[in-house]
Amino acid sequence: MKCDWQNEVHMECFTHAKFVPPAMFDEPAWDCLLALHADARHELNLDQLAWLISVPAPSLQRCLVNLERQRFVIGEQDERNGELRAVLTRSGRDLLERYLSATSALQFRR
Numbered sequence: 079m080k081c082d083w084q085n086e087v088h089m090e091c092f093t094h095a096k097f098v099p100p101a102m103f104d105e106p107a108w109d110c111l112l113a114l115h116a117d118a119r120h121e122l123n124l125d126q127l128a129w130l131i132s133v134p135a136p137s138l139q140r141c142l143v144n145l146e147r148q149r150f151v152i153g154e155q156d157e158r159n160g161e162l163r164a165v166l167t168r169s170g171r172d173l174l175e176r177y178l179s180a181t182s183a184l185q186f187r188r
Contacts, residue, residue, distance in 0.1 A: 110151075115171065
């Protein structure tokens, strides 16, 4: 199904959207992607990320494993202190930019 984002937006557009996997809605994975998108300088360590999205560390780890399998995030070690950080991949950033672009266009619809 194709959705005409400019003229018709129905709930089915979101559930069938090809650029955002529907299983991510209302899940920590979605919050994680948004937080990492906002963290352009890669300053969030995993404890801070877990706190920010309000999930315990084991839940964050499961979330990151799933996002890594989908190639939306990778783990990088901070050279300064050796902490592991989650970082959006190019495809993860592209996914969020397409989604945010589509939803921002809805705000200006008349």
